[in-house]
Amino acid sequence: MNPFDKIKQQIDEDLHHKLPKKWKKIGNILIADFSQIDTNNISQISQIYANILKVKTVLQKNKINGELRKPERTEILFGEDTETEITEYGLKYSMDLSKTMWSPGNTGWRAVLDGPEIVSSFYSFNNPKVIIDYFAGIGYFTIQLAKSYPLAKVISIDKNPDSVEYLKQNLELNNINNVEVVNDDCRNITQKADVIHLGYISNTLDFLEHAHSSLNDKGIAIFHEAYNNSWLGFKKRSDWGSIPTKFSKLMEENGFETKKFERVKFYGPSKSHIIAYLQKI
Numbered sequence: 001m002n003p004f005d006k007i008k009q010q011i012d013e014d015l016h017h018k019l020p021k022k023w024k025k026i027g028n029i030l031i032a033d034f035s036q037i038d039t040n041n042i043s044q045i046s047q048i049y050a051n052i053l054k055v056k057t058v059l060q061k062n063k064i065n066g067e068l069r070k071p072e073r074t075e076i077l078f079g080e081d082t083e084t085e086i087t088e089y090g091l092k093y094s095m096d097l098s099k100t101m102w103s104p105g106n107t108g109w110r111a112v113l114d115g116p117e118i119v120s121s122f123y124s125f126n127n128p129k130v131i132i133d134y135f136a137g138i139g140y141f142t143i144q145l146a147k148s149y150p151l152a153k154v155i156s157i158d159k160n161p162d163s164v165e166y167l168k169q170n171l172e173l174n175n176i177n178n179v180e181v182v183n184d185d186c187r188n189i190t191q192k193a194d195v196i197h198l199g200y201i202s203n204t205l206d207f208l209e210h211a212h213s214s215l216n217d218k219g220i221a222i223f224h225e226a227y228n229n230s231w232l233g234f235k236k237r238s239d240w241g242s243i244p245t246k247f248s249k250l251m252e253e254n255g256f257e258t259k260k261f262e263r264v265k266f267y268g269p270s271k272s273h274i275i276a277y278l279q280k281i
Contacts, residue, residue: 003052010048015041020061025053026095026102027084033061034077046077057081064101069137069201070160074098088140089114091147092173095138099162102138109264109275112144122222122260122277128152128194132214134186134207135199138166145197146176155191157182192216200224200264200273205254212255212280221256221278224264228271247276257281 008016015037023032030053037045046058057079062071074082074097082098089111095102108115112123123145125131129152133142136156146154156179158164164183171179182189187210196211196219198204204225211221229235232244243261251258260277267273 006052007048010052011045015045019045023049023053024061025055026097027086028054028056029079029082029084029097030055030058031061031097032058034058035060042077050078055079057084059097069101069135070099070162071097071101089144091143092170093138093140093143093166094169094173095166096162100138100160100166101163102140110140110144112141113148114144118262122262122275123148125149125195125220128220130155130191130193131195131197132186132189132191132193133157133197133199134211135201135204136167136181137163137199139170141197141199142167142179143170143174143176146171146179147174150178152178152194154179155182155189155193156180157184157186157189159183159185186210189214193219195220195222197222198224200226202226208254208256215280217280219280221280223251223276223278224273225276226267226271226273230270232272232274234272247274251276251278252281255281 004021018036020032020034023030030049034042050058058077060075060077064071083096085092085094109119111119113120128149131145131152132155134157136142136158142154142156156167161183164181168181186207193214194216196215198207198211198221232247234240240263243258248258256278258276259279262275264273264275
């Protein structure tokens with residue numbers, strides 16, 4: 001029997017249509033949308049989810065907004081502790097989900113060189129001396145990059161002071177010592193780099209000009225962003241596999257040649273999170 005069927009067995013049938021069928025389990029914390037459940041039942045129901053799914057805390061699903069990439073607010077439905085730890089590709093990450101973000105859906109793309117060929121091809125660089133990670137968060141890409149390129153200096157930047165504190169903890173947890181952590185806006189950094197990683201924050205394009213000026217000649221930018229499929233010229237899944245003309249021209253206007261382009265995941269039927277391997281021209 002699947003977990004949701006087990007949950008329904010313990011809850012009045014009249015409430016089944018209001019129960020969340022999808023959830024995110026991050027370490028021993030569960031995040032789901034319980035907004036349809038009335039306040040009289042929410043405590044009992046969230047505890048049932050916690051027991052069946054074996055978590056210590058249940059949180060109401062929330063939005064992650066702004067350049068700090070932190071929850072708008074945190075509503076604890078069951079339990080008390082919002083701090084958790086996960087292990088991914090042999091690396092440990094500690095975080096507080098009331099102060100920082102973690103996206104379970106991007107697991108494969110965080111693997112860098114340890115991932116499938118389609119992922120590792122975007123993260124294969126020719127002996128970089130300096131790598132800068134914009135919007136580093138708690139270190140989901142920073143730590144993999146530092147591990148994959150131990151001879152490189154990795155500069156990890158984030159505006160959220162809470163994320164930065166957990167990033168420092170995670171570097172210690174994983175015995176990573178080739179990372180410099182900076183709590184600041186990426187655009188205030190003057191260090192030159194061979195590679196700049198720009199994770200998705202919903203307005204990544206706004207930071208591309210600074211990345212261009214910070215890259216050495218022929219430097220590489222790994223660019224994450226979200227676009228409407230119609231703008232990209234993709235009407236169906238089978239259209240993926242080529243570099244969209246509009247995107248290529250946009251990158252040229254920003255001083256880059258698009259070498260590789262791929263979809264990370266769909267955001268609903270009309271929008272996609274993409275990754276591009278860009279070279280400075």
